[in-house]
Structure formats: structure tokens, C-alpha cells
Amino acid sequence: MFTIVDRQELTKRDMISLTVEAPAIARRIRPGQFVILRVNETGERLPLTVAYSDAVAGTITIIFQVVGKSTALLASLPIGDAIRDLAGPLGAVMEFENVGTVVGIGGGSGIAVLHHLLIGYREAGNRLIGVIGAREKDLLILENEMNRLCDRVIVTTDDGSYGMHGLVTDALKDLEEQGERLDLAVAVGPLVMMRAVCQMTRLYDLPTIVSLNPIMIDGTGMCGGCRCTVGGERKFACVDGPHFDGHKVDFDELMRRNATYSRDERLSLLSSVRRG
């Protein structure tokens, strides 16, 4: 059992941050790696990325958006309660190199993962520019943390309620047009956002790393549910990734695969609501 030591509601809506006692994982985890948790006996194995870890305190912090039954269940746990299973760290260990200037582009709950990855790039000595976006002001997370970590941060909202009015790709375009020298892009967020970013950076000839979130069960390379096509090859996101060269990822295929269980997910949510 893994005890929850802190819980924050990051937005007025449904973005939750949980800090969980997991000393062994906290010691071992590297930026970009993820965990799989199971809230209770009947629960799913839910892959979640880690926003920060504290090896000294022996805790990891996960940030997630409530989108279905499992995340709602997780969000309902108070401080002091415990998560039944927590396995990790999972995913390949990334190499962080000093390339110069890294632009980190994050959308929605993907900003949490982006933040963790940028810590790795900061440790490698890179200059960081953060571009973070949300649908509206109330849904934006980790702005202060990003401000502390990055040399420059641009905030966008789809409805213009805060920061720049537009999408993260608009901000990226501005940066490019301003003649900002960019050496690497790191994009984490919804698949449509990552696809749009990659289409743009391909034009700019800017190498781009994305973090994928396919369906998976075990997270150790056993089920093959997370397979995706990268550069024409079959890759398992759980052991080969979850980070890949965004210019090689077949996003359309991944979007189709991620929708496989959308009907079941609705059914699961509905049945749990009915039972109260």
C-alpha cells in the first residue's frame, strides 16, 4: 500500500496532484519515466506520468486530469488514504544532452510530464523556453513551477482568457518568426496537439521529442497493447518509449488505437455512477 501524503486541486475543474509515499521508486525514477497504479482490487492498471519525485522525502507526485472512472476514483482519495498498487519506474531511461536551447511545449495535463522532462534538460545544462497552453485560464497548471524552471515562459489559452490568445503552435510560430534559435522541441499533451507541433517543427527542421500515452496494461512489455508505429517500425511505448522522435510517429494510427475502448469506458463510468 502506498500512502497519499499530499493532495492538491490544481484547477477549479478536475486537475489533481497527488504526492504518494514510494521511497524505492522515488530513489530510482528518472525524468520522463512513469508509474502504473491500481487504486483498489477491482481497479484498472492505470499508467500515469510523474511530475516530480523527491528521493530524500521518498515521495513521487503525479498530476492527472479526471477523465473516466479510474481517474475519478483516484481523485476521490483523501490524504492519508492509500493506493493499493504502484509499480515503477517504467519506461526507458532517457539520455539528456546539452543541445543549446530546448523549447518545451505542453498542453493540459501534459504540462506535468513536460515539467519533469525539462528538469532533465535543465540538469544537462540547456537553456529552456516553456510554451504551455490550456483551453481556458482555469485549466492551466504548473505556471509558477515552469516560471521557476525556464528562462522564458509563454502561456496560451484557446479562449484568450489568459496569456496569449491562441494555440501553443501559434506561440511556437511566433518564436520562430522572432528568430529565436531553437535546437530541440519537446512536446507533451493531447495527440492532436503533438501532431500539430510535429507538423510545424518538421517545416522548421527542428528535432522534436514527444511523449506518447497509448493504452497499456502491464507496462513491462508483456501485452503489446501499447504498440505504435515509429519510423515504420513497431515499437512498444512501455519499454521502447514512451518518448519518441515525433517526426516519425504515426499519430493517426495511435489516435484510432486509443479510441478502442471508448464505449467500454463510458459504460464503466455509467455503471459506477448508477451504483453510486
Added chain:
Amino acid sequence: MTQNGQHDGAFVTGAGLAAYCPNCRKALTMLDPSRQEVVVHLRVRCGEESGDLFLAPSAEGGRRTSTLDICEHDTVDAVFCPHCGASLVDGQRRCAACGGPMARVLVAGVKQPRLSSFCVTAGNVNALTEKPPEAETQRPARESRHRMPEQDAVLRARNFSEVTYGFDRELAMAEAARCLACKKPKCIEGCPVNVDIPAFVAQVKAGDFLGAAHTIKQRNALPAICGRVCPQDQQCEEACVLGKKEGPVAIGALERFVADFERGTDAVTLPERAARTGHRIAVVGSGPAGLTLAADLVLLGHAVTVFEALHKLGGVLAYGIPEFRLPKDVVEAEIAYLRRLGVKFEVDAVVGRLFDLGDLFTEGYDAVYLATGAGLPIFLGIPGENLCNVVSANEYLTRVNLMKAYLFPDYDTPAPKGTRVAVLGGGNVAMDCARTALRMGSREVTVVYRRTRDEMPARTEEIVHAEQEGVRFRYLTSPVRYIGDEQGWVRQLECVPMKLGQPDASGRPRPIPVSGASYLLDADLVLVAIGAGPNPTLFAGCEGLERSERGYIRTFSDAGRTSLPRVWAGGDIVTGSATVILAMGAARLAAADIHAYLSDGATDWPVPAATAVA
């Protein structure tokens, strides 16, 4: 037949009996949990209105409830299947008492399924009028092999309860009496862990079931599992001298009986444990090999900790082999037994990620046993493999078994569904997939295999069970392409017919494509069960661990010594996909070698140069 002086109602329900729609074969009977009774669910039409009717049969006359406002003796006009909507009205007969329509349903239980009619109007469908036939417990002719009673194929193909019921005392003793007690028993040699089969069979014959359990456990810590999943027909039973005439002694069924008998009593005795040696052993993987090794070494006085990556112990026994073949409470009971022996377990511990080999030695373990299994699913590598609903056997079975998707949405994990399912492969895993898919409600399940039935690596019993349950087989067929729809879901398989050629390296005839004759097979769910490879996660942080060309761990002795000092390996991670009992056999040898090595206080790790190169 008329009872209660009113209505025709030769309808049966009761223990083990159920009614099905003759058209779609789905169950009409269901359990009303609030009352703990079986009800029959029908759709009825009454004038302009239609609704559901629930009949609860009982000896006193029964009770009916309906979503329609039907009075006590109102006659309904028509009756339909609630699943497929087909009319269930028996065109030949009407109720002699009320003149109302009779419903014709398929009744299945321990006997062959048959059609039976009863009056729908009467609330009082009669109670169970027939007893289960004696046939299943009748003794066949004295000399021939006894078979375990089984759930009826039609019934079991829709539930997850165990297929075979197992012997009872009488049947077990009668079967044991068939053993000829050979002077030079071949069966022991046929067993990879060399259980003293004649001895335990003799004890069963004498009625000493607990003694028999003790005899088996001296060589095999997991008899309830092995009795169910070992390929006895290729091992001990194949070696039985009775095999040629009346059929071999049912050693597997006897082993299972003995283990189940012991578990059902409070008399599970723990073998004596040797004095503590102070040595600590880490076992990576809690599958058959890891559990066997742990049991052996803990009895020899060592402190053993088993690390498991998933949240549940048992490895393939937990995630792979389905409930209807190996009930999970049997696995849990065997693991609880190991806990009582003193084995420590850690779940959610992913080797190569949370810890690596170096960490284990740093933490003070004296020896490490790697038994992580063959967990990486293999795909065919043909076009369209990433379409939705093309799923690896591992994923499908893990969803259904480990995550209990058959109880969705009570359990949160769903499983992919299909009306027409194609299962690729011919091994035990393919049979498990096919039979699971039937139970998940698929209408048609076809196993697609590139050789013929004779070459299929699955246990004979599994093939027969699959055939009985209605799984179809397409032999000499090999898929070359998956075809999907616009939304990216698989719809068809393009296949080519094969013919058998000369034997290949495995000794089986090589399948050769017959050119120019491909055809299409409809399938909206494809389960790929063509084998598994070594899981790459293990090898992070295992520098210096030599591997074979196929990526498995290379061992340098029968006992499983690897190229790294104090590291042994066994099971599928050495051999590639094999069987539970072979993994257990390998673990036995490794346990003995680890014990000898640690007891000697040896420090060298001789790896013969000649074999190291080979």
C-alpha cells in the same frame, strides 16, 4: 406432461441445468441474487404491449413477475428470446389446460442438450422434474480408463467455471486400482520432476489420500496446478504401459484429486524445514519456475524472497491460464502454502527498472534466480497488424484473467469484443484464447493454424474441449494480411492455404504456401497466439549476462548457471515458451545446485570455456 392439474410445464431448472435460446444459444436462465434463485427470462407480447417476463420455478408452483401488467392467469400472445428476438413459440403444441402458447427452449445440463417445451402463461413452471443422470458417475467397464466428469459443453462454453469437476473418492480409488505397479515404472522417468507416481497411486488405491499428497509434495510443491495443466499425455501418461491397450492410468486427474482433497481438509501438513543456513536467495519472477525453486530452497533452510513485477503472484498461472482451466483460488491456495513454508513475496517489483542484479547483491543476497518467463508477445509482422482489435494473446488473456474483464463493469478493465473471432496459432495459449472468446460472448470462434491437427502443440484435452465447445478449426491456413475498415478496425483476414513439406528443425513438417489461391476470412477480433519472446526489461542493468541468438538467457549447466557468478536462470527465459512442468523441472535442478554451491562455501564460478563459446 401436466402437473398441478392445470398447465403443461415440463420445464427444468435446478443445480447445473439451464435453458438457452435454440436460435442464438444465449442463456435464458439467470440468477436473481436478491432471492438466490434461478429465473427464466423471456420477452412476451400481450395484445399491443410487450415486455419482460421472469419465471421462477419451484416445487410449490412457481412465481412470475413481469414488466407488463399481467394478471394471474392472463394468456400471453407470443414469446421471444430477449437476446436475439427470435420467436420461441412451439408451433406444434399448445397448453392442454389453458390453450396458451408453449415456449420451446434448449435445456442443457449434465446430459446432452435437448429441446423442451413449457406453458408460458402459467406462472407455475414446474420444478426440476428430472434428476441429473447417473451416467457421469457410472463406472465404465472395469479395465478402461476413468474420465473426470465435465460440465456440459454447451453450458460451459458460456461460463468461466472450471470445465472438469475432478474425481470423487470412489472414482479416484477405482482409477488408482488400474495401476499395474510395474517393477520398473516408466512413468517416473516421464515426469520432469520425477514424482514417485506408483507410490502415490498405491496410496490412493488404499484410500490414504493425505499420504498420497505427502508423497507428491516431496517432489512437487504445486500438485493442484500440475494436475490441471501438465501435458500428461506427452509425459507420465505417455510412458504408462497400460497406454497401448485400455488407456494409461489417469495420473494427472489423480494428482489433482489428491491435491484438492488435501486442500479441502484442515490437514495440510508442512514438511519439516531444515535449520536456517543464513543464506539469502532472490527469485525474480513468481511463475512456476520461481515458485518451485522458492519452495525447495526454503525447505532447505534458506531465506527466500520472490519478486514479481505485476500486482498479483503466479506469473503465467495468474495472467495466462484461464479461470475455467485453472481456478485462481487454486493458485492462491498453493501460494499461501508457500507463504506458510516461509517464502517472502514482493509484488509490483519490476526487475531492470525498480532494481537490477547489482542491487540484489548489494542488498546482501547470496544467489539470484532469474525466472521471468517469455513475456514479449510475437506478432506476425504482416500488413495491418496495428488495426484496432488485432490483439496479442498475452493482452487478451491478461485482460480477462488477471484484470477479470469477464466481470466488467464490476471490474474496471474491459476486454476487446468480437462477433467473429480468429485465433492465430495452435498451442495451448491459442486454445485458451479461443475458449475464452466463446465465454466472452463471441458468436463464432475459429482457430487458424498453418499445419494440421496432428502437429498442433496444444494438449490433446484442450483441443478436444475446444472442439466440443464449438470452436472451429481451419488447418493448413496462414494469414498474410489484415484488412480493416475506414475507422481502422479489423474486418477480414487474407489467408493462403498451405501444404505440408519435409520436417523442419522442430521435427514437424514444414508448412509451404500453395501459390495463387488466397482467400478472405471475416473476423472483427483477431487474437495473435503464435508465441512469445524474452522480455527485454530484465536485461537493463544485467551487463555481462550472455544471451542466445534468440535473446534468451544462455545457461552453462543443466542446473541453469549463467555467465554471471551466483546467478542462475530457468523456465521460459532460458528455453523459450514451454510448459509449466518443464519450468518446474528446471527449477528443481537449479535449487539443488544453488543449495550445493552455497553449502560448499565455494567462491569460484567455473564456466567451461568450450561451452561458453558454443
